[in-house]
Amino acid sequence: MDEAAGIVLDGxxxxxxxxxxxxxxxxxxGIEPGAFFSILGPSGCGKTTLLRxxxxxxxxxxxxxxxxxxxxxxxxxxxxxxxxxxxxYALYPHMTVERxxxxxxxxxxxxxxxxxxxxxxxxxILRIERLLDKKPRHLSxxxxxxxxxxxxxxxxxxxxxxxxxxxxLDLKLREAMRLELGRLHQELGITIVYVxxxxxxxxxxxxxxxxMNGGRVQQTGEPAGVYADPANIFxxxxxxxxxxxxxNMGRHGASxxxxxxxxxxxPLPPGAAIGxxxxxxxxxxxxxxxxxxxxxxxxxxxxxxxxxxxxxxILVCRPVGDAGYLVDQDAxxxxxxxxxxxxxxxxxxxxxxxxxxxxFAADGRAIGAEAGMMATAAAGGA
Amino acid sequence: MTTTAREPERVxxxxxxxxxxxxxxxxxxxxxxxxxxxxxxxxxxxxxVIGPIVFLIDTSLYRQNLFQVTPPRFVGxxxxxxxxxxxxxxxxxxxxxxxxxTALAAEFVIGFALAAWVYRLRHLPGMALVxxxxxxPILVAPIVAAVMWRFMYQPDxxxxxxxxxxxxxxxxxxxxxxSIAIFSIAAIDVWQWTPFVxxxxxxxxHSVPEEYYEAAELDGxxxxxxxxxxxxxxxxxILVIVLLLRLIDLLRAFExxxxxxxxxxxxxxxxxxxxxxxxxxxxxxMGDAAAASVVLLVLVAIIITTLVRVVARSGVTxxxx
Amino acid sequence: xxxxxxxTDSPAGTPADARKAARIAAGRAGPAWLLPLGVVVLAWLFPxxxxxxxxxxxxxGLTGLTPSFVFTPTLDNYIELFTERDYGRYxxxxxxxxxxxxxxxxxxACFAAYALSRSDIAGREQIGMWILSLRMLPPISTVVPFYxxxxxxxxLDSYVGLVGVYLSFSLPxxxxxxxxxxxxxxxSIDEAAQADGAGHLTIxxxxxxxxxxxGLAVTTIxxxxxxxxxxxxxxxxxxxxxxxxxxxxxxxxxPFQTDWGFLTAGAIVSFLPLVLVVFLLQREMARxxxxxxxx
Numbered sequence: 001m002d003e004a005a006g007i008v009l010d011g012x013x014x015x016x017x018x019x020x021x022x023x024x025x026x027x028x029x030g031i032e033p034g035a036f037f038s039i040l041g042p043s044g045c046g047k048t049t050l051l052r053x054x055x056x057x058x059x060x061x062x063x064x065x066x067x068x069x070x071x072x073x074x075x076x077x078x079x080x081x082x083x084x085x086x087x088x089y090a091l092y093p094h095m096t097v098e099r100x101x102x103x104x105x106x107x108x109x110x111x112x113x114x115x116x117x118x119x120x121x122x123x124x125i126l127r128i129e130r131l132l133d134k135k136p137r138h139l140s141x142x143x144x145x146x147x148x149x150x151x152x153x154x155x156x157x158x159x160x161x162x163x164x165x166x167x168x169l170d171l172k173l174r175e176a177m178r179l180e181l182g183r184l185h186q187e188l189g190i191t192i193v194y195v196x197x198x199x200x201x202x203x204x205x206x207x208x209x210x211x212m213n214g215g216r217v218q219q220t221g222e223p224a225g226v227y228a229d230p231a232n233i234f235x236x237x238x239x240x241x242x243x244x245x246x247x248n249m250g251r252h253g254a255s256x257x258x259x260x261x262x263x264x265x266x267p268l269p270p271g272a273a274i275g276x277x278x279x280x281x282x283x284x285x286x287x288x289x290x291x292x293x294x295x296x297x298x299x300x301x302x303x304x305x306x307x308x309x310x311x312x313x314i315l316v317c318r319p320v321g322d323a324g325y326l327v328d329q330d331a332x333x334x335x336x337x338x339x340x341x342x343x344x345x346x347x348x349x350x351x352x353x354x355x356x357x358x359x360f361a362a363d364g365r366a367i368g369a370e371a372g373m374m375a376t377a378a379a380g381g382a
Numbered sequence: 383m384t385t386t387a388r389e390p391e392r393v394x395x396x397x398x399x400x401x402x403x404x405x406x407x408x409x410x411x412x413x414x415x416x417x418x419x420x421x422x423x424x425x426x427x428x429x430x431v432i433g434p435i436v437f438l439i440d441t442s443l444y445r446q447n448l449f450q451v452t453p454p455r456f457v458g459x460x461x462x463x464x465x466x467x468x469x470x471x472x473x474x475x476x477x478x479x480x481x482x483x484t485a486l487a488a489e490f491v492i493g494f495a496l497a498a499w500v501y502r503l504r505h506l507p508g509m510a511l512v513x514x515x516x517x518x519p520i521l522v523a524p525i526v527a528a529v530m531w532r533f534m535y536q537p538d539x540x541x542x543x544x545x546x547x548x549x550x551x552x553x554x555x556x557x558x559x560x561s562i563a564i565f566s567i568a569a570i571d572v573w574q575w576t577p578f579v580x581x582x583x584x585x586x587x588h589s590v591p592e593e594y595y596e597a598a599e600l601d602g603x604x605x606x607x608x609x610x611x612x613x614x615x616x617x618x619x620i621l622v623i624v625l626l627l628r629l630i631d632l633l634r635a636f637e638x639x640x641x642x643x644x645x646x647x648x649x650x651x652x653x654x655x656x657x658x659x660x661x662x663x664x665x666x667x668m669g670d671a672a673a674a675s676v677v678l679l680v681l682v683a684i685i686i687t688t689l690v691r692v693v694a695r696s697g698v699t700x701x702x703x
Numbered sequence: 704x705x706x707x708x709x710x711t712d713s714p715a716g717t718p719a720d721a722r723k724a725a726r727i728a729a730g731r732a733g734p735a736w737l738l739p740l741g742v743v744v745l746a747w748l749f750p751x752x753x754x755x756x757x758x759x760x761x762x763x764g765l766t767g768l769t770p771s772f773v774f775t776p777t778l779d780n781y782i783e784l785f786t787e788r789d790y791g792r793y794x795x796x797x798x799x800x801x802x803x804x805x806x807x808x809x810x811x812a813c814f815a816a817y818a819l820s821r822s823d824i825a826g827r828e829q830i831g832m833w834i835l836s837l838r839m840l841p842p843i844s845t846v847v848p849f850y851x852x853x854x855x856x857x858x859l860d861s862y863v864g865l866v867g868v869y870l871s872f873s874l875p876x877x878x879x880x881x882x883x884x885x886x887x888x889x890x891s892i893d894e895a896a897q898a899d900g901a902g903h904l905t906i907x908x909x910x911x912x913x914x915x916x917x918g919l920a921v922t923t924i925x926x927x928x929x930x931x932x933x934x935x936x937x938x939x940x941x942x943x944x945x946x947x948x949x950x951x952x953x954x955x956x957x958p959f960q961t962d963w964g965f966l967t968a969g970a971i972v973s974f975l976p977l978v979l980v981v982f983l984l985q986r987e988m989a990r991x992x993x994x995x996x997x998x
Contacts, residue, residue, distance in 0.1 A: 094914055155899075521974065533754070668851070
């Protein structure tokens with residue numbers, strides 16, 4: 001049972017009794033054995049529900065859960081070969097750390113000698129040997145987190161499920177535990193399904209991730225791929241900080257233009273499959289915006305204020321003239337290196353390399369970028 | 383590498399030995415366990431509570447005297463119309479209203495004041511002792527409380543009149559004076575149940591984050607304004623629940639009256655429960671008593687419905703998605 | 704009392720002034736208020752103290768005797784209570800009946816409260832509310848049918864009959880209280896235990912029950928107290944064999960010649976055991992009382 005297992009979620013839907021909207025709407029995912037797979041999304045997107053269905057705490061309205069090639073939809077949580085780390089750790093307060101960690105093995109009637117051996121190994125990996133006799137209420141947040149991991153690890157499950165496991169820790173500890181999780185994943189070669197709303201956790205830890213919104217998978221793929229080629233406007237905006245700028249522009253010959261005085265102009269990406277005059281949503285990340293050469297057409301803006309982040313600066317700008325082409329945002333954010341200094345009131349003309357632009361149709365789907373298209377097709381397949 | 387959904391058809395079926403469908407049944411069977419845990423209780427309660435209520439309503443439709451050989455005769459709602467026509471029914475409603483209203487108001491005013499007082503002293507030692515001491519009246523059996531107070535109310539050798547005589551006040555017929563008796567009885571209930579109001583309001587006050595009071599303080603609100611604009615609004619739900627609980631208890635109060643005045647002197651403390659008691663176990667008119675009981679039940683049911691609404695509106699449970 | 708002073712507003716203040724100001728600012732009153740509070744509490748307990756005092760008087764029962772505070776205490780009333788008046792039997796009856804009702808209620812309530820607080824049974828909130836409302840039914844309304852039913856089944860003055868009737872109020876009460884305590888245990892504990900291989904019974908008895916020990920204690924005690932103190936049902940549904948202490952005490956009162964010495968001693972006997980338990984568990988008790996109403 002201790003081989004890392006792959007997971008297939010096949011058309012999972014869940015509608016709570018009395019709810020008008022389904023919490024999950026035909027979610028299909030494939031997770032490779034040994035993957036560190038993150039499910040990322042804003043709160044209420046259904047990611048926790050999906051994890052709980054995977055664990056067996058909730059029963060899907062439709063669809064199948066397959067772990068290690070076996071349909072486990074009808075199995076109880078204990079029979080699925082999973083272990084779960086909860087957001088609040090769910091340590092048993094009336095048991096010592098040792099009892100907490102070994103409860104499962106004792107419950108299954110594993111021989112005492114083996115329990116002792118596995119306990120020693122687990123405690124060693126997590127460096128919690130000296131905590132074994134304590135009750136959870138005497139532990140610090142980080143220690144509780146380790147014990148919760150230990151309780152999962154000792155069972156050698158085929159799949160680890162983690163529900164925002166780091167969200168109750170303070171910033172420093174969170175970073176330390178993040179490294180620790182990465183280390184554990186690498187050393188033990190386990191399959192981890194990791195639910196989080198924190199994109200930096202998901203981006204740094206995962207080998208693959210799924211972005212969810214409104215009960216549907218928006219995109220799956222490697223973190224870098226998702227970042228570079230978002231399948232739709234939601235993913236584009238959700239991933240990356242600061243958020244991607246989105247403009248409403250139309251094609252005019254070899255450029256993209258927003259009507260107004262003065263006009264905002266960006267170069268047309270090569271091979272963009274859009275017709276003359278067609279309106280599209282143009283996405284561009286803050287660090288891809290640069291100063292236009294003197295006399296070159298671009299986006300004329302005025303700096304409203306600047307944020308110094310140390311390694312770089314963020315310029316918050318407003319368009320000179322008509323701002324009607326901004327989509328769901330009221331400023332344009334530009335990231336520059338730390339040496340470039342501007343101050344409020346400075347007027348600039350911005351532009352970008354054509355390859356850096358991402359185009360989306362009016363319905364939010366990516367246009368042209370092939371990888372994005374594929375991912376969209378795969379994710380939206382259900 | 384994009385990890386996309388595999389074709390579901392290629393997933394091997396569950397091994398025969400574990401039997402996917404069969405285990406699924408086990409899984410769902412386990413989900414039924416809570417229902418099985420609840421079922422006996424619901425059935426038992428149906429038997430010991432709902433059964434009697436149905437029986438009661440049925441009885442109220444018959445003319446039936448326990449000590450007459452004539453068999454019960456179906457009379458429909460005649461028992462009810464008869465009841466509504468009698469002056470003693472009207473009297474009993476009036477007495478119940480006076481008794482309930484007086485005691486309820488006193489319990490709330492005193493209980494709230496005590497709680498506010500103790501809350502302001504919360505940083506001092508001994509407050510746990512005060513709480514415990516004031517819990518004790520709740521533990522006294524209502525019948526025993528009635529007996530104790532009846533003893534103290536004795537006109538000639540009761541300790542209350544004795545203490546009053548020390549300061550020159552002449553003896554008072556606490557339970558024999560028709561205009562005082564019902565209030566004397568209400569005082570017993572006030573003595574016993576004000577601590578309940580006190581304890582709950584105090585716990586409620588402790589549950590209010592101190593920042594609210596500090597903010598009110600910064601806004602220049604004194605004690606009374608803090609009570610009016612912070613404590614009462616924040617404790618509204620608890621206060622309404624306690625109010626309704628006390629209301630029901632007072633409406634059904636019985637021992638405390640029967641053990642002191644039996645409804646007298648005259649009809650001075652003749653409340654609805656006393657009327658039921660007398661009809662059933664003095665005159666043995668079971669049909670009439672049942673009809674009066676149904677009236678009391680309906681009154682209580684109305685209050686309970688209100689209570690349930692209040693509790694439900696404030697959301698008992700929440701579940702994350 | 705204006706309480707708008709804050710420490711910084713009183714530059715000339717001594718440390719004591721500053722402390723007072725800080726206290727007022729935090730909405731607190733000074734120790735001077737302890738004394739009047741103590742007087743109020745003592746006054747509130749006076750009926751109990753007076754009853755205890757009277758029960759220790761040699762001839763407390765004699766009507767016309769002026770109330771006195773100074774006397775030689777004696778246990779005569781108590782001794783006679785148990786030797787000549789057979790109160791031991793009523794005490795035992797009360798213990799058996801209240802104990803039986805409490806035991807049955809607690810066991811059933813554990814299961815019911817678990818199902819109500821920790822499962823997704825359809826309509827569980829409605830069922831919970833329904834059970835809660837049963838606890839508030841007026842006994843005077845239900846006693847008539849109980850009387851007719853029990854006498855029809857030959858169960859008047861029987862142990863099973865009275866305990867069964869007591870379940871009608873003690874079981875809803877116990878469920879209501881326990882449900883509140885159980886609900887305080889986070890759901891993730893159940894799920895962790897479930898993933899660790901625990902079934903419903905294991906979760907209930909090895910996790911939830913040990914985690915809510917003090918809540919169980921409070922519920923047990925209050926369930927017992929209400930059954931122990933019950934008068935009306937016991938008065939009408941028993942005749943001789945199963946007469947309980949409150950019934951015996953209640954029937955001692957007569958319009959003439961009430962023997963107050965015995966009566967007060969009996970009152971103390973019925974009351975003292977409960978007070979002792981509550982003093983032992985005082986912290987949990989106050990919490991239990993308030994929780995009952997807040998859930």
